[in-house]
Amino acid sequence: MVKTYNIGLDIGTNSIGWAVVDDQNHLMSIKGKYGYGVRLYDEGKTAEERRSFRTTRRRLKRRKWRLGLLREIFESQITPLDNTFFLRQKQSSLSSKDNRKLYPEMSLFNDRTDTDFYAQYPTIYHLRRDLMTKNKQFDIREIYLATHHIVKYRGHFLNESPVSSFKSSEIKLAENFETLNQIFSERFNESMFQLAVNDFDDLKALLLNDQQSASNRQKKA
Known part of the structure; x- marks a missing residue:
């Protein structure tokens, strides 16, 4: 033109x-x-939907990892008492008419029925309350079930307080490291692992350095 x-x-x-x-x-x-x-044309869309899928996968993966660690802690105590407890728990979602269910007549315990248990503890929160308030020896499987519920549905730890409300001067690395080293020596003495208890000032400055990425600070620490 x-x-x-x-x-x-x-x-x-x-x-x-x-x-x-x-x-x-x-x-x-x-x-x-x-x-x-x-x-x-179609309106542009954010990646929120895909991001939610990734978040869910990550959350479920971490939940499975936490529950695996919990089972490792309790297994040596529960198996001698009830060697099919974890298998029954794994199959608890199956119908009693499902041929894959090896113990259809039992679910939670091998020495009492679920009806008796639920009559005493209608919900898991009733069991958690009794574990916190009653001074008696509980069945190790009951302790496991309550802990399993806490670890599985742990809630969230998001704090809406501004960062400025947290005082970095209250970080007590020396005291916390000594406590951790005591725990390591008592429970994992075969590993001989101990945290270094010197240069706390340098370590504290490194952890509070917001000019570096978290991954870099972790590697240097």
Whole structure:
């Protein structure tokens, strides 16, 4: 086109309107048609939906990891008492008529029925309350079930308080490291693992350095 022309655009989230006009704002003819129109397209979407799927997969993976560790802690104490306890727990979601269920007549315990247990503890929270408030020797399997519920549905630890409300001066690395070393020596003495208890000032400065990424600080620590 040899004539002077102007193009006007109206850009929206899911459409673009356009018009071709001359210097007097009159529509110009292009190949026998007035030069104006609109193009429609799908509105842009964020990655929120895909991100939620990734978050769910990560959450379930971590839950499975936590419950695996919990079983390792209790297994040596429960297996001598009830060697099919964990198998029955794994198959508890199966119907009693399912041929894959090896112990259809039992579920939680091998020495009492589920009906008796639920009559005493209608919900898991009744059991958790008794474990916290009653001074008596509980069945190790009851302790496991309550702990399993806490570890599995741990809630969230999100704190809406601003970062400025946390005082970094209250970080007591020396005291906490000594406590951890005592735990390591008592429970994992065969590993001979101990945390270094010197250079706390340098370590504290490193951990509080917001100019470095968390991964870099972790590697240096």
